[in-house]
Amino acid sequence: MVDGIGFPGGAGTLxxxxxxxxxxxxxxxxxxxxxxxxxxxxxxxxxxIVAALSQxxxxxxxxxEFQDCAGNTESLLRSPHPDVAQLVIEILSxxxxxxxxxxxxxxxxxxxxDVVANLPGTYVAIVEGGIPVAENGVYCTIAGxxxxxxxxxxxxxxxxxxxxxxxxxxxxxxSLGPTQGKGVAQVVAGVNPINMGGCPHNSxxxxxxxxxxxxxxxxxxxxxxxxxxxxxxxxxxxxCERRAHFDAGRYVEQWGDEGARNGWCLYKMGCKGxxxxxxxxxxxxxxxxxxxxxxxxxxxxxxxxSFWARMxxxxxxxxxxxxxxxxxxxxxxxxxxxxxVAALAVVHRAGVIARMQRDKxxxxxxxxxxxxxxxxxxxxxxxxxxxxxxxxxxxx
Amino acid sequence: xxxxTVPLDRGxxxxxxxxxxxxxxxxxxxxxxxxxxxxxxxxxxVWELPVRLAHWTIAVAIVxxxxxxxYIHGPFLAPxxxxxxxxxxATIRFIHELTAIVFxxxxxxxxYWGFIGNRYARWSSIVxxxxxxxxxxxxxxxFYTFLRSEPVPMVGHNLLAGAAYSIVFLLMVFQIVTGLLLxxxxxxxxxxxxxxxxxxxxxxxxxTLRMLHYLVTFLFIAFLIHHIYSAMYVDSVERDGVIxxxxxxxxxxxxxxxxxxxxxxxxxxxxxxxxxxIAARSGPAETTPADA
Numbered sequence: 001m002v003d004g005i006g007f008p009g010g011a012g013t014l015x016x017x018x019x020x021x022x023x024x025x026x027x028x029x030x031x032x033x034x035x036x037x038x039x040x041x042x043x044x045x046x047x048x049i050v051a052a053l054s055q056x057x058x059x060x061x062x063x064x065e066f067q068d069c070a071g072n073t074e075s076l077l078r079s080p081h082p083d084v085a086q087l088v089i090e091i092l093s094x095x096x097x098x099x100x101x102x103x104x105x106x107x108x109x110x111x112x113x114d115v116v117a118n119l120p121g122t123y124v125a126i127v128e129g130g131i132p133v134a135e136n137g138v139y140c141t142i143a144g145x146x147x148x149x150x151x152x153x154x155x156x157x158x159x160x161x162x163x164x165x166x167x168x169x170x171x172x173x174x175s176l177g178p179t180q181g182k183g184v185a186q187v188v189a190g191v192n193p194i195n196m197g198g199c200p201h202n203s204x205x206x207x208x209x210x211x212x213x214x215x216x217x218x219x220x221x222x223x224x225x226x227x228x229x230x231x232x233x234x235x236x237x238x239x240c241e242r243r244a245h246f247d248a249g250r251y252v253e254q255w256g257d258e259g260a261r262n263g264w265c266l267y268k269m270g271c272k273g274x275x276x277x278x279x280x281x282x283x284x285x286x287x288x289x290x291x292x293x294x295x296x297x298x299x300x301x302x303x304x305x306s307f308w309a310r311m312x313x314x315x316x317x318x319x320x321x322x323x324x325x326x327x328x329x330x331x332x333x334x335x336x337x338x339x340x341v342a343a344l345a346v347v348h349r350a351g352v353i354a355r356m357q358r359d360k361x362x363x364x365x366x367x368x369x370x371x372x373x374x375x376x377x378x379x380x381x382x383x384x385x386x387x388x389x390x391x392x393x394x395x396x
Numbered sequence: 397x398x399x400x401t402v403p404l405d406r407g408x409x410x411x412x413x414x415x416x417x418x419x420x421x422x423x424x425x426x427x428x429x430x431x432x433x434x435x436x437x438x439x440x441x442v443w444e445l446p447v448r449l450a451h452w453t454i455a456v457a458i459v460x461x462x463x464x465x466x467y468i469h470g471p472f473l474a475p476x477x478x479x480x481x482x483x484x485x486a487t488i489r490f491i492h493e494l495t496a497i498v499f500x501x502x503x504x505x506x507x508y509w510g511f512i513g514n515r516y517a518r519w520s521s522i523v524x525x526x527x528x529x530x531x532x533x534x535x536x537x538x539f540y541t542f543l544r545s546e547p548v549p550m551v552g553h554n555l556l557a558g559a560a561y562s563i564v565f566l567l568m569v570f571q572i573v574t575g576l577l578l579x580x581x582x583x584x585x586x587x588x589x590x591x592x593x594x595x596x597x598x599x600x601x602x603x604t605l606r607m608l609h610y611l612v613t614f615l616f617i618a619f620l621i622h623h624i625y626s627a628m629y630v631d632s633v634e635r636d637g638v639i640x641x642x643x644x645x646x647x648x649x650x651x652x653x654x655x656x657x658x659x660x661x662x663x664x665x666x667x668x669x670x671x672x673x674i675a676a677r678s679g680p681a682e683t684t685p686a687d688a
Contacts (some may be wrong), residue, residue, distance in 0.1 A: 058459065144573040223593075224593045224596050226598065234584070235581075235582060235584070237582070238582075245482075246485055247482075247483055247484075247485050247486035247489075248475060248476070248477070248482035248483065248484055248485065248486075249471055249473060249475045249476060249482060249484030249485040250475040250478065250482075251471055251475075258478075262478070267471070268470065268471065272603075274582065275581070275602050275603060275606075283400055304601065304602075305596065306600060306601065310600060310601045310602075310603045310604070311603060315468065317606075318469075318603065318606060318607045318610060319472065319600070319603045319604060319607050321607065321611070323492065330607045330608075330610050330611040330614075331610075331614075333611060333614070334610075334613070334614025334615070334617075335614065337615060337618045338614055338617050338618045338621065339616050340618070341619075341621050341622050342618075342621050344622075345621060345625040348540070348624075348625075348629075349629075351542055352629065355542060382603065
């Protein structure tokens with residue numbers, strides 16, 4: 001059996017594993033309360049989560065890493081003080097994780113093969129990074145296998161698959177490159193991963209998803225993108241600490257101005273908080289220390305679908321308009337349209353005046369007897385003067 | 397048959413020179429008594445109250461929506477207070493959303509009235525779809541491009557305007573739909589929020605939606621310029637009181653006025669035109685052989 005490789009405590013429960021790591025019962029209960037809150041569950045659910053985590057044997061987790069920057073691994077590991085969430089994820093028999101596992105080479109691949117072969121339908125597969133599909137996926141191979149092959153093999157027999165970060169969700173950044181990176185759901189038929197959008201994902205949310213799975217035996221409620229609603233169900237804008245400044249009409253006009261120093265709203269600096277669903281302002285980063293808007297930078301909408309393509313330019317309110325060979329803004333097009341119509345009106349008016357003067361000259365023509373013929377009496381239309389209008393007869 | 401044509405020699409006493417204009421206009425007279433809307437030859441009731449109400453509600457709403465929308469896009473006002481509690485943006489957003497609802501109702505009313513209103517209000521006389529209507533639109537285009545001296549003497553919409561209004565109406569529907577989807581993505585609760593998932597299926601997502609909502613606003617401003625200019629121009633040439641008719645509902649009945657090209661009206665000549673229209677069109681037909 002592969003269960004519990006590398007971790008003290010063997011195949012016991014999560015609580016026992018935490019205890020061997022020096023995590024007190026009190027700290028464990030705090031963690032359960034925090035998970036209840038992160039899952040947006042009522043406080044009364046905390047005992048249920050405590051009970052579930054106390055009794056559950058540790059599920060096995062494999063962490064697949066493909067075409068990525070390891071940012072989601074960083075997000076998991078880079079806590080100044082390793083918190084319980086990180087410990088939980090590590091201690092849950094994290095049998096395979098390229099960046100942090102001790103095993104290497106054939107031994108490491110053997111661990112992965114053992115999990116897939118011996119624990120089908122029980123382990124949790126976490127996928128990080130895009131899966132390149134160009135040229136049958138040769139742009140990312142591990143131990144001679146393509147990412148395409150690995151992700152299909154591992155996720156199809158997993159109990160639950162979690163795609164962390166944007167690249168594993170919908171291809172993210174790498175989907176824009178020549179390798180044609182795709183998300184898990186796009187390349188594995190029949191697998192509906194829990195997509196943890198964000199660049200990177202937030203490890204608190206990942207821990208909450210796993211806790212939910214352990215406590216209730218099912219993934220949390222998901223939205224249309226397969227993202228957990230507890231984390232991606234509300235606009236950043238609605239949870240933002242600068243929202244009052246938005247409603248009051250107080251905006252940062254340029255970096256470093258008075259508004260920026262006073263912590264005003266970053267709306268005019270291109271903040272995509274009003275377009276992005278995420279609990280970033282609530283769970284924050286680095287042990288809840290801060291988050292981008294709190295640090296004075298607008299949201300770039302990293303938790304939204306295809307955000308690299310859709311949310312850029314990050315410092316503009318609106319995307320550029322990309323036409324054939326032209327990259328312009330909606331405002332430019334709009335102003336040109338207005339200017340064009342206004343110019344047409346002016347030109348037309350000039351034409352009308354010119355025609356009126358021409359008609360005036362014609363009406364004041366010299367008659368055969370030499371006298372100046374005055375204008376045609378009032379009652380006839382000013383513009384009348386073409387040969388056609390002088391046509392005699394008519395259909396009557 | 398509504399249009400009995402009467403030849404009418406209103407010109408001077410014959411040609412005085414080759415270059416002098418001879419006004420021997422053949423004009424048609426509507427026999428007003430046969431038209432239930434006509435009030436003698438003086439005025440004719442064209443725009444019913446719901447049409448005028450919708451028109452001015454839409455007009456005011458577009459102005460309010462454009463100004464508030466411009467603020468929401470790029471807040472151009474200094475904060476009312478740097479410290480005190482304020483609802484400057486919140487209030488303007490509220491006005492925008494409330495006006496949008498009024499706008500939607502007005503557009504809906506006008507759409508509905510296009511099916512039950514009088515002949516001038518009906519979609520069948522606004523959206524060009526018959527040969528005669530396209531001919532009318534073409535003649536009106538000639539008028540605007542100086543190839544024809546007079547506008548098509550329509551009591552209702554000329555069909556070029558009808559085509560333009562059809563497009564503007566579609567743009568209005570577009571703005572309503574995109575605005576509603578944008579509203580759905582921020583409102584968070586209530587029936588409008590049920591539409592939010594739709595945003596996720598649109599190519600380009602919410603940012604493209606916002607960009608298009610913003611872009612189309614400019615088209616309304618451009619249309620506003622054209623609309624006011626054309627109304628003033630046609631009013632000055634036609635002298636049928638088209639501008640005041642948008643307040644009173646009555647247009648001046650010109651001797652050569654024709655009602656319109658009702659698609660459901662069999663009262664058209666063999667070539668698809670009313671007799672009155674043939675009279676009005678007799679001029680350009682000679683100047684451009686292709687038109688004959």
